[in-house]
Amino acid sequence: MSLLPSLSLLPAALRLRKGDVTRAAILEAALHIARRDGLEGLTIGALADQLRMSKSGVFAHFGSRQDLQLAVLGEYARLFLADVLAPAVREPRGLPRLRALLENWLRVLGRELEEGCLMIAGASEYDDRAGSLHDAMVHIVTGWKNELLRAIEQARDEGHLASDLDAEQLVFEIYGLMLVAHHDARLLRSRDSLKRARAGLARLLDSFGTAAGKKSLQVARPPAAPKAQAQPRPGRAKGAAGARPLLLKKGRSPGRPKTDPPTSAKRVHLRPEGSRTRASGD
Amino acid sequence: MSLLPSLSLLPAALRLRKGDVTRAAILEAALHIARRDGLEGLTIGALADQLRMSKSGVFAHFGSRQDLQLAVLGEYARLFLADVLAPAVREPRGLPRLRALLENWLRVLGRELEEGCLMIAGASEYDDRAGSLHDAMVHIVTGWKNELLRAIEQARDEGHLASDLDAEQLVFEIYGLMLVAHHDARLLRSRDSLKRARAGLARLLDSFGTAAGKKSLQVARPPAAPKAQAQPRPGRAKGAAGARPLLLKKGRSPGRPKTDPPTSAKRVHLRPEGSRTRASGD
Numbered sequence: 001m002s003l004l005p006s007l008s009l010l011p012a013a014l015r016l017r018k019g020d021v022t023r024a025a026i027l028e029a030a031l032h033i034a035r036r037d038g039l040e041g042l043t044i045g046a047l048a049d050q051l052r053m054s055k056s057g058v059f060a061h062f063g064s065r066q067d068l069q070l071a072v073l074g075e076y077a078r079l080f081l082a083d084v085l086a087p088a089v090r091e092p093r094g095l096p097r098l099r100a101l102l103e104n105w106l107r108v109l110g111r112e113l114e115e116g117c118l119m120i121a122g123a124s125e126y127d128d129r130a131g132s133l134h135d136a137m138v139h140i141v142t143g144w145k146n147e148l149l150r151a152i153e154q155a156r157d158e159g160h161l162a163s164d165l166d167a168e169q170l171v172f173e174i175y176g177l178m179l180v181a182h183h184d185a186r187l188l189r190s191r192d193s194l195k196r197a198r199a200g201l202a203r204l205l206d207s208f209g210t211a212a213g214k215k216s217l218q219v220a221r222p223p224a225a226p227k228a229q230a231q232p233r234p235g236r237a238k239g240a241a242g243a244r245p246l247l248l249k250k251g252r253s254p255g256r257p258k259t260d261p262p263t264s265a266k267r268v269h270l271r272p273e274g275s276r277t278r279a280s281g282d
Numbered sequence: 283m284s285l286l287p288s289l290s291l292l293p294a295a296l297r298l299r300k301g302d303v304t305r306a307a308i309l310e311a312a313l314h315i316a317r318r319d320g321l322e323g324l325t326i327g328a329l330a331d332q333l334r335m336s337k338s339g340v341f342a343h344f345g346s347r348q349d350l351q352l353a354v355l356g357e358y359a360r361l362f363l364a365d366v367l368a369p370a371v372r373e374p375r376g377l378p379r380l381r382a383l384l385e386n387w388l389r390v391l392g393r394e395l396e397e398g399c400l401m402i403a404g405a406s407e408y409d410d411r412a413g414s415l416h417d418a419m420v421h422i423v424t425g426w427k428n429e430l431l432r433a434i435e436q437a438r439d440e441g442h443l444a445s446d447l448d449a450e451q452l453v454f455e456i457y458g459l460m461l462v463a464h465h466d467a468r469l470l471r472s473r474d475s476l477k478r479a480r481a482g483l484a485r486l487l488d489s490f491g492t493a494a495g496k497k498s499l500q501v502a503r504p505p506a507a508p509k510a511q512a513q514p515r516p517g518r519a520k521g522a523a524g525a526r527p528l529l530l531k532k533g534r535s536p537g538r539p540k541t542d543p544p545t546s547a548k549r550v551h552l553r554p555e556g557s558r559t560r561a562s563g564d
Contacts (some may be wrong), residue, residue: 116410124406127468128398138470172466172478176458179465184454186409188420196454207489 023061027075034072035115040125042069070136076118077140083108085147094158095213098151102201109178110194113185120182145171160213177201305343309357316354317397322407352418358400359422365390367429376440377495380433384483391460392476395467402464427453442495459483
């Protein structure tokens with residue numbers, strides 16, 4: 001990290017915090033390695049090489065490889081929540097917030113498809129190993145599921161989703177769509193997996209949506225329609241009679257262009273056409 | 283394998299096939315190790331130890347570790363198709379066959395939750411490695427998706443599923459439910475993940491089902507109801523007005539009883555209550 005050598009130029013007062021800065025730099029580099037090689041591929045040696053530090057220098061900040069791995073997991077979770085949860089909380093409680101949350105999640109997942117999601121890959125790495133890393137994985141996934149559950153229950157309580165909705169079942173099915181999007185994009189090099197996940201999420205929310213839920217989304221709609229084209233949902237849910245389906249927007253696909261033949265697969269958004277605040281950042 | 287020593291007692295004519303038998307025994311033991319430790323955890327050394335053979339004896343049948351891994355993958359696929367696809371083909375074409383196929387898949391998945399599914403774990407192992415094993419994984423998963431696609435398209439062509447159904451989207455969502463069932467049961471030790479997957483599958487099929495589809499399932503229904511109890515689906519799909527939902531049967535849970543508190547989580551079946559032919563074998 002180019003940050004490290006320049007620290008010696010700083011006045012003493014500022015250098016008091018050098019330890020914190022170094023730790024953050026180590027953590028950032030470690031997260032980068034773990035995203036690429038998996039948590040099990042993260043070694044102190046490789047990390048020290050990359051940072052041009054000694055191994056003992058790394059150990060001075062993280063007592064052991066496992067402590068480092070745990071810190072990386074924690075950092076991943078912190079960044080994930082900052083990217084996915086924090087902006088969604090600014091949306092109105094209920095369906096608008098839930099949809100923002102899912103849209104943000106898809107955006108982060110889309111960024112991660114190239115290297116793989118640390119948590120999804122980690123689930124396979126640690127699902128049959130006892131220990132602190134397994135426990136930390138479970139803690140993070142369970143915590144995230146609880147955030148989803150809360151957003152769904154709020155949408156139900158606001159009358160935006162059906163009152164007899166099984167919120168845990170909905171969390172389960174949402175998770176399934178994210179997992180298969182990751183699976184197909186990573187293993188099969190599928191270019192339309194994010195689009196299909198969005199279509200599945202839209203159908204799910206639609207099938208449980210109420211008239212008040214549709215209205216809650218339309219409130220945020222500006223008078224002028226944007227240039228993005230609306231398209232009918234694939235995999236339509238029968239029923240939800242009379243309710244207008246969530247529209248999907250086309251956009252650029254973040255998938256890896258690999259073995260699949262070129263298609264017109266586009267990114268689509270959960271937000272209704274012309275929604276005021278679009279998920280940004282990719 | 284106790285089979286091996288006894289071979290020397292056989293007459294010469296029968297011993298002509300000793301090579302085949304030995305190869306099959308090696309493959310069976312290798313599959314067992316790969317299920318437990320992953321394909322990357324499968325080594326010639328461990329395999330030879332387990333079989334009380336020399337390494338060179340194993341190499342005589344499989345030229346390299348990679349050849350052995352490829353043979354294990356092929357054997358897994360063969361057994362999977364024999365357990366999942368073959369019995370389903372005996373069901374009437376359309377929704378009955380599709381449901382049998384999904385039920386059989388869930389049953390196999392349920393058996394695999396303890397050690398993990400070789401293909402799902404393998405997707406994480408090989409999704410970012412080029413080579414023969416990656417290609418074999420892709421071949422198997424793609425082939426299986428095509429079988430699902432065909433069963434869905436047949437159900438659509440029979441008029442059992444909606445004519446405007448996006449069959450590939452349905453395959454995608456079905457896969458998601460299987461992946462999350464595996465993920466939650468393995469990482470979170472969730473005991474109700476198979477039940478939730480069944481509920482999700484029932485809701486999916488239900489949301490695309492037609493009157494003819496319901497009828498196709500009722501034809502197979504015997505006059506007397508069995509002892510299994512019906513229960514309402516969690517996560518009901520709104521709409522599909524007037525159509526009777528697929529009923530779920532309670533049964534024994536095959537999940538691992540670990541950290542979860544004891545619950546009344548039961549296995550449920552996609553087949554309608556009283557269906558004539560129940561998926562057997564677990």
